[in-house]
Amino acid sequence: xxxxxxxxxxxxxxxxxxxxxxxxxxxxxxxxxxxxxxxxxxxxxxxxxxxxxxxxxxxxxxxxxxxxxxxxxxxxxxxxxxxxxxxxxxxxxxxxxxxxxxxxxxxxxxxxxxxxxxxxxxxxxxxxxxxxxxxxxxxxxxxxxxxxxxxxxxxxxxxxxxxxxxxxxxxxxxxxxxxxxxxxxxxxxxxxxxxxxxxxxxxxxxxxxxxxxxxxxxx
Amino acid sequence: xxxxxxxxxxxxxxxxxxxxxxxxxxxxxxxxxxxxxxxxxxxxxxxxxxxxxxxxxxxxxxxxxxxxxxxxxxxxxxxxxxxxxxxxxxxxxxxxxxxxxxxxxxxxxxxxxxxxxxxxxxxxxxxxxxxxxxxxxxxxxxxxxxxxxxxxxxxxxxxxxxxxxxxxxxxxxxxxxxxxxxxxxxxxxxxxxxxxxxxxxxxxxxxxxxxxxxxxxxx
Numbered sequence: 001x002x003x004x005x006x007x008x009x010x011x012x013x014x015x016x017x018x019x020x021x022x023x024x025x026x027x028x029x030x031x032x033x034x035x036x037x038x039x040x041x042x043x044x045x046x047x048x049x050x051x052x053x054x055x056x057x058x059x060x061x062x063x064x065x066x067x068x069x070x071x072x073x074x075x076x077x078x079x080x081x082x083x084x085x086x087x088x089x090x091x092x093x094x095x096x097x098x099x100x101x102x103x104x105x106x107x108x109x110x111x112x113x114x115x116x117x118x119x120x121x122x123x124x125x126x127x128x129x130x131x132x133x134x135x136x137x138x139x140x141x142x143x144x145x146x147x148x149x150x151x152x153x154x155x156x157x158x159x160x161x162x163x164x165x166x167x168x169x170x171x172x173x174x175x176x177x178x179x180x181x182x183x184x185x186x187x188x189x190x191x192x193x194x195x196x197x198x199x200x201x202x203x204x205x206x207x208x209x210x211x212x213x214x215x216x217x218x219x
Numbered sequence: 220x221x222x223x224x225x226x227x228x229x230x231x232x233x234x235x236x237x238x239x240x241x242x243x244x245x246x247x248x249x250x251x252x253x254x255x256x257x258x259x260x261x262x263x264x265x266x267x268x269x270x271x272x273x274x275x276x277x278x279x280x281x282x283x284x285x286x287x288x289x290x291x292x293x294x295x296x297x298x299x300x301x302x303x304x305x306x307x308x309x310x311x312x313x314x315x316x317x318x319x320x321x322x323x324x325x326x327x328x329x330x331x332x333x334x335x336x337x338x339x340x341x342x343x344x345x346x347x348x349x350x351x352x353x354x355x356x357x358x359x360x361x362x363x364x365x366x367x368x369x370x371x372x373x374x375x376x377x378x379x380x381x382x383x384x385x386x387x388x389x390x391x392x393x394x395x396x397x398x399x400x401x402x403x404x405x406x407x408x409x410x411x412x413x414x415x416x417x418x419x420x421x422x423x424x425x426x427x428x429x430x431x432x433x434x435x436x437x438x
Binding site: 069156 | 284285286288311312316318319321323326327329330331333334355357367368370371
């Protein structure tokens with residue numbers, strides 16, 4: 001099948017980004033991945049991301065470091081004085097929100113896209129009513145505009161960089177269904193915010209993951 | 220005089236950002252500064268920025284590190300295989316453009332703004348027809364939209380983060396005139412892209428700086 005352009009996928013090593021990687025391999029020519037060392041307590045996810053990138057046989061897997069977010073703290077994911085909660089999310093941005101995380105991630109990914117001539121950036125944000133501001137459609141479209149206004153490649157070639165977000169209107173269960181049909185190796189993925197091995201099973205991410213994977217049991 | 224809100228100013232230690240810092244001290248309550256270690260050849264500018272921040276008596280001076288831009292290279296400012304040119308700029312993005320630099324800088328500054336409750340981010344971009352894509356009004360307004368869509372503070376308090384760019388319609392000579400009247404210590408600023416001490420006097424930045432400072436001789 002004819003494939004279009006190249007893509008760089010933001011890969012955490014969890015279910016969503018891994019499924020996005022598998023989907024991207026169906027659709028795009030060259031598939032790159034990028035993962036971030038941002039002082040997250042669950043830094044162990046990076047070794048899972050590396051293994052997944054290898055299995056997916058990506059063109060190149062970049063690891064970018066963002067040292068200041070740990071010092072800045074103020075998020076349960078990076079601040080040792082704030083515990084990762086087990087409660088469910090409300091409508092407010094949860095304490096696990098990392099300030100400007102996805103904008104920083106997308107900006108860094110875009111710098112690679114600009115140099116490697118990659119015209120698409122994939123991010124596995126999902127669900128219409130996310131409590132995380134930087135996972136919503138409004139955020140994605142404004143980030144795309146900022147990236148395009150900033151891009152050297154776009155200024156020279158007059159093309160556009162697109163942010164690929166096929167999961168924006170999906171639930172995690174929808175993503176698992178899609179991943180299953182794409183042959184995603186879910187057993188290789190990792191998402192626990194506490195960063196324990198085996199995963200804690202108690203944090204919101206662990207519970208969301210378990211809940212979503214239940215769908216496979218009925219098959 | 221009554222001052223409004225707080226600001227974080229992107230401070231390189233050059234004429235533009237230093238003048239912006241002095242202007243900000245006139246207008247805003249608390250003034251923070253942020254400088255970036257992004258693998259620039261002219262890293263020496265950071266020691267000038269620190270000294271300037273001290274003279275300005277800023278609330279706090281953050282230094283954020285962006286390690287990947289040096290490895291990524293592809294810019295005369297970060298890539299040891301690309302020489303800093305002495306030619307004048309054309310309309311195309313020059314070889315001194317660093318991929319996504321100002322978007323990355325603004326995203327990082329915004330993460331501090333979000334945590335410290337700072338409602339303004341100052342950046343000293345100037346001149347309507349800049350050859351750098353990420354110095355234009357279109358870039359600034361889209362970056363502002365992305366930052367607001369991403370902000371925890373904005374999501375909770377329903378206020379807005381504003382990007383303060385008073386120099387967008389000014390030339391460097393205009394900025395020098397303003398700086399002079401504000402008492403900016405120009406002799407403490409530094410801008411050479413080659414990073415030599417004393418400055419090379421040949422790179423485009425050195426020449427622009429000299430040209431702009433000439434305006435003071437006639438006083």
